[in-house]
Amino acid sequence: MTPALVLERLMLHPSYDQFVQRARQVAPVALLDQADAAATDAHRILADVAVRLSDNPARPTTAGDLPGWLRLSLLDTLTAFADGWATTCRHNPAADRPSPVVGAAWKPHTVVCPTCIHLLSLKHNPDADALCDGCGHRCAGPEHGDGIYPGMVQLGPLLYQYGTCGGCRPEVAGNGPLRATQTAEQDRPRGTGRVKPRGSRGRSRGRGGRA
Incomplete structure (x- = not known):
């Protein structure tokens, strides 16, 4: 079982909230303070x-409110970042130095700082920009009533972008125990299919790689 699947199972467990509280009680205070500050900064960006x-x-x-493809995609990138083998920008963000970071469903295992979000841009790849991250449908464009709806979900310091066709738009709501997770979605398709920036697709592998 992959780390992402293990974490997913934990997050979907009814006792997850209690587990998080116990983990916070034993975590190093300095690291916990940094992580909380990074999550707060990330939430400001999301807002x-x-x-x-x-x-x-x-x-x-x-976690249960998110569709499975989005939940696992996010956790797959998050665990790669935590394990130290995700592709990063030249500023070398790292999980043991908490700060706001950004990933994208169309570029798995890649994590960049907010300054380097242009590395996730798809503006030079309109074909990839038209693909739904949920089902792979190639959208014809908003002028045909078939555009991409961009969205973003936050888990701790990680801001994770995605884009879907109308049929795959997540229906998310609040009140669950995973209060640190936030979502933001666009009401309508914009432009040629996505609010910018969006990055190139494909898996970027290799420990310590750079985007």
């Missing part, structure tokens, strides 16, 4: 994105 994407604010959700 700003939510305002720009739609009239709806970012809202809490649970």
Whole structure:
């Protein structure tokens, strides 16, 4: 079983909230403070994105509220980053030095700092930009009523971007125990299919790689 699947099983367990509280009690205080500060900064970024994407604010959700493809995609990139083998930007973000970082469903195992978000851009790859991250459907474009809906989910310091066709848009809601997870979605398709930036697809592997 992969680390992402193990973490998914834990997050879907009804006692996950209690587990998190116990883990916080034994975590090094300095690291916990840094992680909390990074998560707060990441949430500020998400809240700003939510305002720009739609009239709806970012809202809490649970792991169970997310569709399986999005949940596992996020956790796969998160665990790769935590294990130290994700591809990163030249600023070398690392899980043991908590700070806001950004990933994307269309570029697995790649994590960059907010300054280097351009490394996730798909502006020079319109064909990839039109693909739904959920089902792989190639959207014809908003002018045909078939555009990409961009969204973002936050888990701790990680901000994770995705884009879906109308049929794959997550229906997320709050009130669950995973209060640190937030989502923001665009109400309507924008432009040629996505609010910018969005990055190139494909798996970037290799320990310590650079995007």
